[in-house]
Amino acid sequence: MASSVVIQGKTFERFLSEGEIQARLQEVAVQIRAMHQEEDVVFIVILKGSLFVAADLMRACQLDTPLEVVRARSYQGMKSTGVVEITMTDTLSLKGKTVIIIEDIVETGRTLQAVHHHLKQFEPGHLKTFSLLRKPKALINPVPIDYVGFDIDSEFVVGYGLDFDEKGRELKDIYRLRE
Ligand code: IMP
Ligand code: MG
Numbered sequence: 305m306a307s308s309v310v311i312q313g314k315t316f317e318r319f320l321s322e323g324e325i326q327a328r329l330q331e332v333a334v335q336i337r338a339m340h341q342e343e344d345v346v347f348i349v350i351l352k353g354s355l356f357v358a359a360d361l362m363r364a365c366q367l368d369t370p371l372e373v374v375r376a377r378s379y380q381g382m383k384s385t386g387v388v389e390i391t392m393t394d395t396l397s398l399k400g401k402t403v404i405i406i407e408d409i410v411e412t413g414r415t416l417q418a419v420h421h422h423l424k425q426f427e428p429g430h431l432k433t434f435s436l437l438r439k440p441k442a443l444i445n446p447v448p449i450d451y452v453g454f455d456i457d458s459e460f461v462v463g464y465g466l467d468f469d470e471k472g473r474e475l476k477d478i479y480r481l482r483e
Contacts, residue, residue, distance in 0.1 A: 309462075309479055311471045316462055316479035320454065325436075325464060325478065326360065328453050332434070333364035336404070336451060343402040343430070345369040350376050350419055351392070353408040353473070356465030357436045357453075361406060372396055374423075376415050388418035398426035404451075408465050409437040411458070413445035420447055437461065437478075456480075 308317045349358040351373050362371060375391045403423060407416050416433060423431060436453040462468045463475030472479070 305477050308482070309472070309475065311462060311468050314468070315482045316468075316472070317482050318477050319456075319461060319480040320464075320478040322464075322476040325357075325453070326364075329357070329360050329364045329436075332451050332453060333361060333366070336361075336365050336434075337367060340402055340404070340432075341367060344400070345402045345404060346372055346398060346428075347404050347406055348372045348374055348396075348419075348423070349406045350374055350408075350415065353465045353467060354406050354436075356473070357408055358406045361434065374419060376419050378415055386414070388415050390419060390422050393422065393426075396423075396426050398423065398428040400427070400429040402430040402432065403428040404432045404434055407433065407435040409439070409461070410435045410447070410449060411439045411442045413443045413447045416449070417445040417447035436464075437466075 308315055345367055347362055347369055349355060374393050376388055378388045405419055410416050432450045433448060434451040435449050438449060438452050438455050439458045440455050442458040460481040461478050462472035463478040465473050467473045
């Protein structure tokens with residue numbers, strides 16, 4: 305894999321390899337299995353960036369669970385717009401279930417907090433959260449994250465589903481912006 309990539313004129317350097325990501329997902333999957341294998345679990349993917357990690361996490365967990373999706377959007381380019389739009393929730397049936405929300409990255413926490421709050425109205429038995437990446441120094445909206453892949457600095461990253469204006473999602477590794 306290339307050690308750097310150029311997207312829209314910006315250079316990103318390799319940060320987390322496919323192997324490191326998959327190894328960490330296996331570890332978290334063991335925790336999720338141990339905690340929830342006796343429960344009625346539903347995974348909910350926050351589209352679109354989390355599709356990639358959700359597919360790998362779900363296979364790593366080896367739990368026979370349904371998969372649902374919601375759409376949340378607050379980003380344009382490299383900036384969050386501050387307003388979270390949540391859609392695609394009308395057919396969800398979550399009452400009494402253990403819902404595990406799968407997010408790719410938590411920065412301010414605004415998106416995950418909004419989705420978490422929104423899903424409460426469906427009366428899940430337990431509402432849990434997973435995020436592949438977390439930027440602890442950027443976190444301003446307190447939202448519990450039960451399962452975390454990696455804590456990272458407050459820098460912009462792409463790859464493995466994460467995009468820069470819809471570019472870079474297909475990269476197998478995760479890259480960070482070179483200043
Ligand atoms: P938050 O609402 O500030 O926590 O931001 C979370 C959302 O912003 C994520 O679901 C991503 O879609 C996007 N995001 C935050 N940081 C990055 C990044 O470094 N690269 C790509 N997308 C990001
Ligand atoms: Mg996202």
